[in-house]
Amino acid sequence: MKKLTAFLRHYFDILFTVLGIIVLFTDDDGPGDRPFDFLFFKYALVGAAVLAVVWTVLEPRFRWSWRVKVILRWFITTFLAYIILTYGAAKILGMQFGHNYTAYERPLGNLGPMQFAWAFFGASYAFQAIIGWSQVLASLFLLFRTTRNLGAIILVPIMLNIVLVNFYFDVSVKLFSSYYLSMAIYILLWDFRRLTQFFFANQTVLPAPVMQFFGAKKWHKTAQTAGWLLIVFVVLYPFYDVYQAKKEYHLDITYPMEGAWTVQQITWQNDSLNLRMQPDSTRWNTLCFERGLWGSINNKSKGLYYFDYEADTTAHRLNLTIGGKDSIAIRSVYRLNAGRDTLTMEGTMGQDSFLLRAGRKKYRLIDD
DSSP states (O other), X not given: OHHHHHHHHHHHHHHHHHHHHHHHHHOOSSOSOOHHHHHHHHHHHHHXXXXXXXXXXXXXXXXXXXXXXXXXXXXXXXXXXHXXXXXXXXXXXXXXXXXXXXXXXXXXXXXXXXXXHHHHHHTOHHHHHHHHHHHHHHHHHHXXXXXXXXXXXXXXXXXXXXXXXXXXXXXXXXXXXXHHHHHHHHHHHTTHHHHHHHHTSOOOOOOOOOOOSOSSHHHHHHHHHHHHHHHHHHHHHHHHHHHHXXXXXXXXXXXXXXXXXXXEEEEESSSHHHHHHOXXXXXXXXXXXXXXXXXXXXXXXXXXXXXXXXXXXXXTEEEEEEOSSSOEEEEEEEEEOTTSOEEEEEEEETTEEXXXXXXXXXXXXXXX
Protein backbone atom coordinates (compact mmCIF):
# COMPACT_ATOMS: atom_id res chain seq x y z
CA MET A 1 0.00 0.00 0.00
CA LYS A 2 2.85 2.39 0.82
CA LYS A 3 4.48 1.58 -2.51
CA LEU A 4 1.22 2.30 -4.36
CA THR A 5 0.77 5.59 -2.51
CA ALA A 6 4.35 6.58 -3.29
CA PHE A 7 3.89 5.63 -6.95
CA LEU A 8 0.71 7.73 -7.29
CA ARG A 9 2.36 10.67 -5.59
CA HIS A 10 5.36 10.50 -7.90
CA TYR A 11 3.15 9.88 -10.93
CA PHE A 12 1.03 13.00 -10.50
CA ASP A 13 4.04 15.14 -9.55
CA ILE A 14 5.70 14.15 -12.83
CA LEU A 15 2.51 14.21 -14.93
CA PHE A 16 1.42 17.72 -13.97
CA THR A 17 4.99 19.02 -14.35
CA VAL A 18 5.20 17.57 -17.86
CA LEU A 19 1.76 18.90 -18.79
CA GLY A 20 2.74 22.35 -17.55
CA ILE A 21 5.91 22.32 -19.65
CA ILE A 22 3.91 21.17 -22.70
CA VAL A 23 1.43 24.04 -22.26
CA LEU A 24 4.22 26.61 -21.88
CA PHE A 25 5.96 25.50 -25.07
CA THR A 26 2.99 24.67 -27.31
CA ASP A 27 0.25 27.14 -26.35
CA ASP A 28 0.26 29.89 -29.00
CA ASP A 29 -2.86 31.75 -27.82
CA GLY A 30 -4.94 29.57 -30.10
CA PRO A 31 -7.37 26.74 -29.37
CA GLY A 32 -6.27 24.19 -26.81
CA ASP A 33 -8.06 21.14 -28.17
CA ARG A 34 -5.86 20.49 -31.17
CA PRO A 35 -5.03 16.90 -32.22
CA PHE A 36 -1.41 17.12 -31.10
CA ASP A 37 -2.53 18.40 -27.67
CA PHE A 38 -4.37 15.11 -27.13
CA LEU A 39 -1.40 13.22 -28.58
CA PHE A 40 1.01 14.90 -26.14
CA PHE A 41 -1.42 14.13 -23.32
CA LYS A 42 -1.32 10.40 -24.14
CA TYR A 43 2.48 10.42 -24.27
CA ALA A 44 2.59 12.32 -20.97
CA LEU A 45 0.36 9.73 -19.28
CA VAL A 46 2.61 6.88 -20.37
CA GLY A 47 5.90 8.69 -19.82
CA ALA A 48 4.92 9.83 -16.33
CA ALA A 49 3.97 6.26 -15.38
CA VAL A 50 7.36 4.92 -16.50
CA LEU A 51 9.30 7.62 -14.64
CA ALA A 52 7.14 7.16 -11.53
CA VAL A 53 7.92 3.44 -11.47
CA VAL A 54 11.64 4.16 -11.73
CA TRP A 55 11.43 6.83 -9.01
CA THR A 56 9.47 4.52 -6.67
CA VAL A 57 11.97 1.68 -7.09
CA LEU A 58 15.04 3.88 -6.63
CA GLU A 59 13.62 6.12 -3.89
CA PRO A 60 15.15 4.21 -0.92
CA ARG A 61 18.62 4.73 -2.44
CA PHE A 62 17.95 8.26 -3.70
CA ARG A 63 18.62 10.69 -0.85
CA TRP A 64 17.61 13.71 -2.98
CA SER A 65 14.12 12.30 -3.59
CA TRP A 66 12.37 14.76 -1.31
CA ARG A 67 14.18 17.66 -2.98
CA VAL A 68 12.98 16.50 -6.40
CA LYS A 69 9.45 16.38 -5.02
CA VAL A 70 9.80 19.94 -3.68
CA ILE A 71 11.04 21.20 -7.06
CA LEU A 72 8.25 19.52 -9.02
CA ARG A 73 5.56 20.78 -6.68
CA TRP A 74 7.05 24.26 -6.71
CA PHE A 75 6.85 24.20 -10.50
CA ILE A 76 3.23 22.99 -10.46
CA THR A 77 2.05 25.77 -8.14
CA THR A 78 4.08 28.47 -9.90
CA PHE A 79 2.95 27.36 -13.35
CA LEU A 80 -0.70 27.23 -12.28
CA ALA A 81 -0.47 30.68 -10.69
CA TYR A 82 1.14 32.10 -13.85
CA ILE A 83 -1.47 30.63 -16.20
CA ILE A 84 -4.45 31.68 -14.07
CA LEU A 85 -2.94 35.16 -13.63
CA THR A 86 -2.76 35.42 -17.44
CA TYR A 87 -6.45 34.59 -17.77
CA GLY A 88 -7.29 36.97 -14.94
CA ALA A 89 -5.30 39.78 -16.58
CA ALA A 90 -7.07 39.12 -19.89
CA LYS A 91 -10.44 39.63 -18.21
CA ILE A 92 -9.39 42.68 -16.20
CA LEU A 93 -7.83 44.39 -19.24
CA GLY A 94 -10.87 43.57 -21.40
CA MET A 95 -8.97 41.23 -23.72
CA GLN A 96 -10.81 37.94 -23.38
CA PHE A 97 -14.39 39.15 -23.75
CA GLY A 98 -16.03 42.24 -25.19
CA HIS A 99 -19.09 43.52 -26.98
CA ASN A 100 -19.74 41.60 -30.19
CA TYR A 101 -22.29 43.60 -32.14
CA THR A 102 -22.32 41.08 -34.98
CA ALA A 103 -23.44 38.39 -32.54
CA TYR A 104 -26.07 40.74 -31.07
CA GLU A 105 -27.53 41.15 -34.56
CA ARG A 106 -27.98 37.43 -35.16
CA PRO A 107 -31.07 35.55 -33.98
CA LEU A 108 -30.37 33.95 -30.61
CA GLY A 109 -31.11 30.47 -31.87
CA ASN A 110 -28.59 30.84 -34.70
CA LEU A 111 -25.63 31.54 -32.43
CA GLY A 112 -23.15 28.75 -31.84
CA PRO A 113 -22.71 27.62 -28.21
CA MET A 114 -19.38 29.43 -27.82
CA GLN A 115 -20.69 32.58 -29.54
CA PHE A 116 -23.64 32.58 -27.15
CA ALA A 117 -21.39 32.18 -24.09
CA TRP A 118 -18.95 34.88 -25.25
CA ALA A 119 -21.78 37.31 -26.01
CA PHE A 120 -23.15 36.69 -22.51
CA PHE A 121 -19.82 37.18 -20.72
CA GLY A 122 -18.88 40.13 -22.91
CA ALA A 123 -22.10 41.99 -22.17
CA SER A 124 -20.90 43.00 -18.68
CA TYR A 125 -17.35 44.16 -18.02
CA ALA A 126 -18.02 44.21 -14.25
CA PHE A 127 -18.94 40.51 -14.30
CA GLN A 128 -15.78 39.45 -16.14
CA ALA A 129 -13.63 41.76 -14.01
CA ILE A 130 -14.91 40.08 -10.82
CA ILE A 131 -13.97 36.68 -12.24
CA GLY A 132 -10.59 38.08 -13.32
CA TRP A 133 -9.77 39.58 -9.92
CA SER A 134 -10.86 36.32 -8.24
CA GLN A 135 -8.39 34.45 -10.45
CA VAL A 136 -5.66 36.96 -9.62
CA LEU A 137 -6.36 36.66 -5.88
CA ALA A 138 -6.29 32.86 -5.97
CA SER A 139 -3.04 32.92 -7.95
CA LEU A 140 -1.36 35.30 -5.49
CA PHE A 141 -2.27 32.97 -2.63
CA LEU A 142 -0.87 30.00 -4.56
CA LEU A 143 2.56 31.62 -4.76
CA PHE A 144 3.16 31.51 -1.00
CA ARG A 145 3.50 28.33 1.04
CA THR A 146 1.45 29.64 3.98
CA THR A 147 -1.53 30.62 1.77
CA ARG A 148 -1.20 27.94 -0.92
CA ASN A 149 -4.16 25.89 0.30
CA LEU A 150 -6.38 28.96 0.51
CA GLY A 151 -5.49 29.81 -3.09
CA ALA A 152 -6.38 26.30 -4.24
CA ILE A 153 -9.65 26.36 -2.30
CA ILE A 154 -10.64 29.61 -4.04
CA LEU A 155 -9.45 28.38 -7.42
CA VAL A 156 -11.21 24.98 -7.53
CA PRO A 157 -14.80 26.32 -7.80
CA ILE A 158 -13.67 29.02 -10.26
CA MET A 159 -12.01 26.45 -12.50
CA LEU A 160 -14.88 23.98 -12.11
CA ASN A 161 -17.29 26.60 -13.42
CA ILE A 162 -14.93 27.41 -16.32
CA VAL A 163 -14.49 23.73 -17.21
CA LEU A 164 -18.27 23.22 -17.25
CA VAL A 165 -18.72 26.25 -19.51
CA ASN A 166 -15.99 24.96 -21.83
CA PHE A 167 -17.54 21.50 -22.10
CA TYR A 168 -21.21 22.43 -22.36
CA PHE A 169 -20.71 25.50 -24.58
CA ASP A 170 -18.11 23.81 -26.80
CA VAL A 171 -15.26 26.21 -25.98
CA SER A 172 -12.05 24.84 -27.47
CA VAL A 173 -9.90 24.80 -24.34
CA LYS A 174 -11.51 21.81 -22.64
CA LEU A 175 -8.26 19.91 -22.26
CA PHE A 176 -6.13 22.74 -20.86
CA SER A 177 -8.82 23.96 -18.46
CA SER A 178 -9.18 20.38 -17.20
CA TYR A 179 -5.42 20.36 -16.54
CA TYR A 180 -5.71 23.48 -14.42
CA LEU A 181 -8.69 22.20 -12.42
CA SER A 182 -6.91 18.89 -11.80
CA MET A 183 -3.76 20.71 -10.67
CA ALA A 184 -5.72 22.82 -8.18
CA ILE A 185 -7.40 19.71 -6.75
CA TYR A 186 -4.06 17.90 -6.58
CA ILE A 187 -2.51 20.79 -4.63
CA LEU A 188 -5.24 20.39 -2.03
CA LEU A 189 -4.51 16.66 -1.82
CA TRP A 190 -0.96 17.43 -0.64
CA ASP A 191 -2.51 18.49 2.68
CA PHE A 192 -5.59 16.28 2.51
CA ARG A 193 -5.28 14.92 6.04
CA ARG A 194 -4.72 18.31 7.63
CA LEU A 195 -7.57 19.91 5.64
CA THR A 196 -10.06 17.18 6.55
CA GLN A 197 -9.08 17.45 10.20
CA PHE A 198 -9.61 21.22 10.14
CA PHE A 199 -12.81 21.42 8.05
CA PHE A 200 -14.62 18.19 8.91
CA ALA A 201 -13.27 16.99 12.28
CA ASN A 202 -13.12 20.44 13.89
CA GLN A 203 -9.60 19.75 15.12
CA THR A 204 -6.72 22.10 15.73
CA VAL A 205 -4.14 21.73 12.98
CA LEU A 206 -0.50 22.68 13.45
CA PRO A 207 1.50 24.31 10.64
CA ALA A 208 3.06 21.88 8.20
CA PRO A 209 6.75 21.18 8.90
CA VAL A 210 9.23 22.99 6.68
CA MET A 211 12.46 21.33 5.62
CA GLN A 212 15.43 23.45 4.64
CA PHE A 213 16.18 22.81 0.98
CA PHE A 214 19.77 24.07 1.27
CA GLY A 215 22.11 23.25 4.11
CA ALA A 216 24.29 26.34 3.71
CA LYS A 217 22.76 29.59 4.94
CA LYS A 218 24.12 31.65 2.02
CA TRP A 219 22.40 29.37 -0.52
CA HIS A 220 19.17 29.63 1.43
CA LYS A 221 19.29 33.45 1.24
CA THR A 222 20.15 33.34 -2.45
CA ALA A 223 17.20 31.04 -3.11
CA GLN A 224 14.90 33.37 -1.16
CA THR A 225 16.01 36.36 -3.24
CA ALA A 226 15.56 34.41 -6.49
CA GLY A 227 12.15 33.27 -5.30
CA TRP A 228 10.98 36.82 -4.66
CA LEU A 229 12.24 37.95 -8.07
CA LEU A 230 10.38 35.06 -9.70
CA ILE A 231 7.17 35.96 -7.85
CA VAL A 232 7.43 39.55 -9.09
CA PHE A 233 7.91 38.27 -12.65
CA VAL A 234 5.03 35.77 -12.41
CA VAL A 235 2.68 38.47 -11.11
CA LEU A 236 3.62 41.33 -13.45
CA TYR A 237 4.51 39.63 -16.72
CA PRO A 238 0.98 38.29 -17.48
CA PHE A 239 -0.40 41.85 -17.36
CA TYR A 240 2.40 43.09 -19.63
CA ASP A 241 1.93 40.17 -22.03
CA VAL A 242 -1.84 40.65 -22.23
CA TYR A 243 -1.42 44.39 -22.78
CA GLN A 244 1.02 43.77 -25.65
CA ALA A 245 -1.39 41.25 -27.19
CA LYS A 246 -4.17 43.80 -26.86
CA LYS A 247 -2.08 46.29 -28.83
CA GLU A 248 -1.13 43.67 -31.42
CA TYR A 249 -4.77 42.85 -32.14
CA HIS A 250 -5.77 46.56 -32.09
CA LEU A 251 -8.03 46.08 -29.08
CA ASP A 252 -6.50 49.00 -27.20
CA ILE A 253 -8.13 51.65 -29.41
CA THR A 254 -11.80 52.58 -29.42
CA TYR A 255 -12.95 54.36 -32.57
CA PRO A 256 -16.02 56.63 -32.48
CA MET A 257 -17.89 54.52 -35.05
CA GLU A 258 -17.58 51.33 -32.98
CA GLY A 259 -21.00 49.74 -32.53
CA ALA A 260 -23.97 48.70 -34.65
CA TRP A 261 -25.65 51.03 -37.13
CA THR A 262 -29.05 50.75 -38.78
CA VAL A 263 -28.57 51.69 -42.43
CA GLN A 264 -31.12 54.34 -43.35
CA GLN A 265 -29.87 55.19 -46.84
CA ILE A 266 -27.34 53.70 -49.23
CA THR A 267 -26.83 54.83 -52.83
CA TRP A 268 -24.22 54.37 -55.53
CA GLN A 269 -23.81 55.64 -59.06
CA ASN A 270 -23.51 52.42 -61.05
CA ASP A 271 -24.91 48.96 -60.54
CA SER A 272 -21.66 46.98 -60.13
CA LEU A 273 -22.09 46.86 -56.36
CA ASN A 274 -25.49 45.28 -56.77
CA LEU A 275 -24.04 42.62 -59.07
CA ARG A 276 -21.05 41.79 -56.87
CA MET A 277 -22.97 41.58 -53.61
CA GLN A 278 -25.83 39.84 -55.43
CA PRO A 279 -28.62 41.01 -53.15
CA ASP A 280 -32.29 40.63 -53.96
CA SER A 281 -32.60 44.09 -52.46
CA THR A 282 -30.05 46.90 -52.59
CA ARG A 283 -30.75 47.56 -48.92
CA TRP A 284 -28.21 46.83 -46.23
CA ASN A 285 -29.82 46.23 -42.89
CA THR A 286 -27.06 46.73 -40.30
CA LEU A 287 -23.42 47.82 -40.34
CA CYS A 288 -21.32 46.70 -37.34
CA PHE A 289 -17.90 48.07 -36.43
CA GLU A 290 -16.18 45.81 -33.90
CA ARG A 291 -13.16 46.54 -31.75
CA GLY A 292 -10.11 45.01 -33.39
CA LEU A 293 -10.60 46.67 -36.80
CA TRP A 294 -13.13 44.24 -38.20
CA GLY A 295 -16.87 44.33 -38.73
CA SER A 296 -19.84 42.96 -40.61
CA ILE A 297 -22.58 43.99 -43.01
CA ASN A 298 -25.97 42.40 -42.60
CA ASN A 299 -27.49 42.26 -46.08
CA LYS A 300 -31.26 42.06 -46.11
CA SER A 301 -31.44 38.88 -48.17
CA LYS A 302 -27.94 37.37 -48.25
CA GLY A 303 -26.89 37.47 -44.62
CA LEU A 304 -23.51 38.56 -43.25
CA TYR A 305 -20.48 39.91 -45.06
CA TYR A 306 -17.33 40.51 -43.02
CA PHE A 307 -14.84 43.30 -43.52
CA ASP A 308 -11.64 44.82 -42.13
CA TYR A 309 -11.41 48.56 -41.68
CA GLU A 310 -8.94 51.37 -41.11
CA ALA A 311 -9.93 54.66 -39.51
CA ASP A 312 -8.18 58.02 -39.39
CA THR A 313 -10.02 60.12 -36.84
CA THR A 314 -7.99 63.24 -37.69
CA ALA A 315 -8.73 63.24 -41.43
CA HIS A 316 -12.12 61.54 -40.87
CA ARG A 317 -11.25 58.80 -43.33
CA LEU A 318 -12.79 55.34 -43.09
CA ASN A 319 -11.65 52.54 -45.41
CA LEU A 320 -13.31 49.14 -45.53
CA THR A 321 -12.21 45.95 -47.28
CA ILE A 322 -15.09 43.53 -47.62
CA GLY A 323 -13.71 39.99 -47.71
CA GLY A 324 -14.71 37.02 -49.73
CA LYS A 325 -13.66 35.53 -53.03
CA ASP A 326 -13.65 38.95 -54.69
CA SER A 327 -12.85 41.61 -52.13
CA ILE A 328 -14.50 45.02 -52.40
CA ALA A 329 -12.75 48.18 -51.22
CA ILE A 330 -14.59 51.17 -49.81
CA ARG A 331 -12.72 54.47 -49.51
CA SER A 332 -14.73 57.12 -47.74
CA VAL A 333 -14.85 60.22 -45.61
CA TYR A 334 -17.08 59.80 -42.56
CA ARG A 335 -19.01 62.26 -40.44
CA LEU A 336 -20.66 61.81 -37.06
CA ASN A 337 -23.18 64.26 -35.65
CA ALA A 338 -22.64 65.88 -32.25
CA GLY A 339 -24.41 63.07 -30.42
CA ARG A 340 -22.46 60.43 -32.35
CA ASP A 341 -25.69 58.64 -33.18
CA THR A 342 -25.75 59.40 -36.93
CA LEU A 343 -23.03 58.22 -39.31
CA THR A 344 -22.49 59.41 -42.88
CA MET A 345 -19.97 57.77 -45.21
CA GLU A 346 -19.26 59.25 -48.65
CA GLY A 347 -16.64 58.06 -51.13
CA THR A 348 -16.09 55.21 -53.57
CA MET A 349 -16.84 51.52 -53.52
CA GLY A 350 -14.89 49.82 -56.24
CA GLN A 351 -15.55 51.95 -59.33
CA ASP A 352 -18.79 53.39 -57.96
CA SER A 353 -19.49 56.51 -55.98
CA PHE A 354 -20.92 55.62 -52.62
CA LEU A 355 -23.09 57.30 -49.98
CA LEU A 356 -24.36 55.79 -46.75
CA ARG A 357 -26.32 57.22 -43.84
CA ALA A 358 -26.98 55.21 -40.69
CA GLY A 359 -28.26 55.63 -37.15
CA ARG A 360 -26.62 54.11 -34.10
CA LYS A 361 -28.43 51.05 -32.78
CA LYS A 362 -28.95 50.45 -29.07
CA TYR A 363 -29.47 47.19 -27.19
CA ARG A 364 -31.19 46.58 -23.89
CA LEU A 365 -28.47 44.03 -23.09
CA ILE A 366 -25.66 46.61 -22.90
CA ASP A 367 -27.20 50.11 -23.10
CA ASP A 368 -29.86 50.01 -20.35
